[in-house]
Amino acid sequence: MEPFMARLIERRLLSGNQSTKRVYHLAFAINPRCIAYQPGDALAVFPKNSSSAVERVITHIENGVAIAQDLQQNYCLQHLTEKFCSELRQRLSPEACARWDQLGRDLSLPDLLEQFSEVHFTGAELLSLLKPLRPRLYSITSSQRAYPSQIQLIVAEVAYPNSWGKITYGVASHYLCETLNVGDEARVAVIRSKFKLPENDTAAVIMIGPGTGIAPFRSFLQERAARHSHGSHWLFFGDQHRREHFYYQQELEAWQKKGVLTRLDLAFSRDQDYKIYVQDRMREHAAELWRWIDEGAYIYVCGDAARMAVDVETQLLKIVHKQGEIVDPEEYLKRLKRAGRYQRDVY
Ligand SMILES: Cc1cc2nc3c(=O)[nH]c(=O)nc-3n(C[C@H](O)[C@H](O)[C@H](O)COP(=O)(O)OP(=O)(O)OC[C@H]3O[C@@H](n4cnc5c(N)ncnc54)[C@H](O)[C@@H]3O)c2cc1C
Ligand SMILES: NC(=O)c1ccc[n+]([C@@H]2O[C@H](COP(=O)([O-])OP(=O)(O)OC[C@H]3O[C@@H](n4cnc5c(N)ncnc54)[C@H](OP(=O)(O)O)[C@@H]3O)[C@@H](O)[C@H]2O)c1
Structure with a gap:
């Protein structure tokens, strides 16, 4: 890197x-x-803490200015270590500990230092107790x-609201989204990622990416359009509401008109009183989806790992089993994976 x-x-x-x-x-x-x-x-981003968060910390530290830059660039002020919490606990009165328990354990460093201003840390002590700021x-x-x-x-x-509200x-x-200014x-x-378009520029591509999972697929479509690829492209996208969350709508519709995007199936989960997810659209078009897979399409999944990617895989297994009449769909997907025809970038 x-x-x-x-x-x-x-x-x-x-x-x-x-x-x-x-x-x-x-x-x-x-x-x-x-x-x-x-x-x-992917792009690794090395975040910085906002100047106001750093200011709020250093006013409670003797000669805090000396560690301001280090705090801003290298230490996490949001998520605190167990080591810091136990050290703080030791320096607080039993009454203050009880008050902290009531406020909740997920307060940030600036909030904690403001709430418990009676506690003192030297700059070096504080830095030794904080997590590094990771990209x-x-x-x-x-x-x-x-x-x-x-x-x-x-x-x-x-x-999200922390336990303090x-x-x-x-x-x-x-x-x-906020601290960094344009300019x-x-x-x-x-x-570098292994999540890659097929080497064969005419191979069909199935892309399943709700929410920010759309990110690499916009890149795939731009790339394939710029290369004048003759491959077919099928995108399953969705988010909460069509009116609020149809990201890159104009670009996607323009690609559809030009024939770059062969199919676009949308699942807006909260536009009706029951949930519709991308895997529901996959189920509705199971026969067609199987035809694409059977004819050699590459399948890509991007976005939420905890729920979406699990449920999408379950749906894929069902389609392979039912539409393809494959007795062992797990083994079939494993084979696709080994051949680079089933790739996931989930987080
Ligand atoms: C390969 C890859 C690609 C990615 N691509 C994208 C992308 O294109 N776009 C994108 O937006 N993100 C993407 N991510 C996710 C991104 O890397 C970060 O994880 C995400 O932005 C959160 O980081 P953060 O520093 O803002 O949050 P953090 O400061 O790391 O906070 C996240 C933590 O906050 C807590 N938390 C979050 N929500 C709640 C809640 N509701 N209640 C209680 N606690 C909560 C949890 O402890 C969680 O672990 C990608 C991740 C990977 C690994
Ligand atoms: N807490 C936050 O504020 C926050 C903000 C941004 C990102 N994140 C995290 O970052 C990741 C990506 O977030 P994102 O904004 O890109 O979108 P997301 O939260 O993953 O949601 C995108 C769409 O996926 C739907 N979805 C929920 N469960 C699903 C499932 N099991 N199968 C298929 N679709 C499902 C959502 O529907 P419903 O939501 O209607 O169920 C929504 O329509 C997630 O892990 C998310 O938790 C959290």
């Missing part, structure tokens, strides 16, 4: 005004003579053939 600095040149809200989650399109400028990436690759990965959503000097991302800002943001997604540079690195 070779980190480099990339300037943020665009950030655009993709989700609608009524959406409870915020999803952004971001573009970073890169020098195409030095930086190369392939569809399917996060984001699937690149552009193709370098279409955008030679850009890397584009789609980022969902993680936001305070809205808490994901470190890197908040950095990308600022971020430290990033291109991460």
